[in-house]
Amino acid sequence: MRQLTGIVSDRGSKYAVSGGPAASREEVDAFLKDLKRDKKFAKATHNTWAVLLPDGTPLKGDDGEAGAGMVIVRMLERAELTGQLIVVTRWYGGKHLGGDRFRHVQTCVSEWLDSFAD
Known part of the structure:
Protein backbone atom coordinates (compact mmCIF):
# COMPACT_ATOMS: atom_id res chain seq x y z
CA MET A 1 0.00 0.00 0.00
CA ARG A 2 1.33 3.38 -0.99
CA GLN A 3 0.02 6.47 0.85
CA LEU A 4 0.55 10.14 0.12
CA THR A 5 -0.77 12.51 2.78
CA GLY A 6 -1.10 16.27 2.91
CA ILE A 7 -1.75 16.53 -0.83
CA VAL A 8 -4.41 19.26 -0.62
CA SER A 9 -5.68 21.46 2.17
CA ASP A 10 -8.60 23.79 1.41
CA ARG A 11 -10.91 25.64 3.80
CA GLY A 12 -10.10 23.18 6.55
CA SER A 13 -10.60 20.03 4.48
CA LYS A 14 -7.54 17.82 4.10
CA TYR A 15 -6.90 15.19 1.45
CA GLU A 27 -9.22 -7.48 -2.94
CA VAL A 28 -10.78 -3.99 -2.97
CA ASP A 29 -12.73 -4.80 0.20
CA ALA A 30 -9.61 -6.22 1.87
CA PHE A 31 -7.61 -3.10 0.92
CA LEU A 32 -10.28 -0.75 2.31
CA LYS A 33 -10.54 -2.80 5.51
CA ASP A 34 -6.76 -2.64 5.93
CA LEU A 35 -6.73 1.12 5.25
CA LYS A 36 -9.42 1.72 7.87
CA ARG A 37 -7.43 -0.18 10.49
CA ASP A 38 -5.58 3.13 10.77
CA LYS A 39 -7.89 5.19 12.99
CA LYS A 40 -7.04 8.36 11.08
CA PHE A 41 -8.50 6.87 7.88
CA ALA A 42 -11.38 5.17 9.72
CA LYS A 43 -12.45 8.58 11.06
CA ALA A 44 -12.21 10.32 7.67
CA THR A 45 -15.37 11.85 6.26
CA HIS A 46 -14.92 10.17 2.85
CA ASN A 47 -12.79 7.35 1.47
CA THR A 48 -13.69 7.56 -2.22
CA TRP A 49 -12.18 4.85 -4.41
CA ALA A 50 -12.03 3.32 -7.87
CA VAL A 51 -10.25 0.55 -9.75
CA GLY A 69 -15.54 7.75 -7.73
CA MET A 70 -16.29 8.39 -11.41
CA VAL A 71 -13.61 11.10 -11.48
CA ILE A 72 -11.09 8.48 -10.38
CA VAL A 73 -12.42 5.91 -12.91
CA ARG A 74 -12.02 8.38 -15.78
CA MET A 75 -8.46 9.18 -14.75
CA LEU A 76 -7.57 5.48 -14.53
CA GLU A 77 -9.07 4.96 -17.98
CA ARG A 78 -7.02 7.83 -19.44
CA ALA A 79 -3.88 6.41 -17.81
CA GLU A 80 -4.83 2.92 -19.09
CA LEU A 81 -4.04 1.59 -15.61
CA THR A 82 -5.75 -1.63 -14.60
CA GLY A 83 -5.45 -3.67 -11.42
CA THR A 89 -9.51 10.33 1.55
CA ARG A 90 -11.06 13.58 2.72
CA TRP A 91 -11.34 14.92 6.21
CA TYR A 92 -14.12 17.53 6.07
CA GLY A 93 -13.07 20.90 7.44
CA GLY A 94 -16.48 22.45 8.07
CA LYS A 95 -16.93 24.43 4.86
CA HIS A 96 -18.49 23.18 1.62
CA LEU A 97 -16.07 23.16 -1.30
CA GLY A 98 -18.60 22.86 -4.12
CA GLY A 99 -17.06 21.81 -7.42
CA ASP A 100 -13.55 22.40 -6.06
CA ARG A 101 -13.76 19.00 -4.37
CA PHE A 102 -13.58 17.32 -7.79
CA ARG A 103 -10.48 19.33 -8.67
CA HIS A 104 -8.93 18.19 -5.38
CA VAL A 105 -9.74 14.55 -6.16
CA GLN A 106 -8.06 15.00 -9.55
CA THR A 107 -4.99 16.56 -7.90
CA CYS A 108 -4.72 13.62 -5.49
CA VAL A 109 -5.07 11.01 -8.24
CA SER A 110 -2.53 12.84 -10.40
CA GLU A 111 -0.05 12.87 -7.50
CA TRP A 112 -0.56 9.14 -6.96
CA LEU A 113 -0.21 8.34 -10.67
CA ASP A 114 2.97 10.45 -10.84
CA SER A 115 4.41 8.64 -7.81
CA PHE A 116 3.39 5.29 -9.30
CA ALA A 117 5.38 6.07 -12.45
CA ASP A 118 8.54 6.72 -10.40
Missing part, protein backbone atom coordinates in the same frame (compact mmCIF):
# COMPACT_ATOMS: atom_id res chain seq x y z
CA ALA A 16 -4.72 12.11 1.15
CA VAL A 17 -4.43 9.39 -1.47
CA SER A 18 -3.64 5.70 -1.11
CA GLY A 19 -3.35 2.92 -3.61
CA GLY A 20 -2.27 -0.58 -4.32
CA PRO A 21 -2.95 -3.67 -6.40
CA ALA A 22 -6.51 -5.02 -6.62
CA ALA A 23 -7.73 -7.56 -9.17
CA SER A 24 -11.19 -8.29 -7.70
CA ARG A 25 -13.93 -6.82 -5.52
CA GLU A 26 -12.68 -9.03 -2.68
CA LEU A 52 -10.24 -0.81 -13.27
CA LEU A 53 -10.11 -4.58 -12.90
CA PRO A 54 -7.61 -6.40 -15.13
CA ASP A 55 -10.42 -7.11 -17.64
CA GLY A 56 -11.22 -3.36 -17.77
CA THR A 57 -14.36 -3.51 -15.62
CA PRO A 58 -14.63 -0.34 -13.50
CA LEU A 59 -15.59 -0.50 -9.82
CA LYS A 60 -16.05 2.61 -7.69
CA GLY A 61 -17.34 3.85 -4.37
CA ASP A 62 -18.24 7.47 -3.61
CA ASP A 63 -18.51 7.04 0.19
CA GLY A 64 -20.83 10.05 0.37
CA GLU A 65 -18.79 12.24 -2.02
CA ALA A 66 -21.23 11.95 -4.94
CA GLY A 67 -19.51 11.66 -8.32
CA ALA A 68 -15.96 11.47 -6.98
CA GLN A 84 -4.57 -0.66 -9.24
CA LEU A 85 -6.99 0.67 -6.64
CA ILE A 86 -6.84 4.38 -5.79
CA VAL A 87 -8.50 5.75 -2.64
CA VAL A 88 -8.87 9.50 -2.10
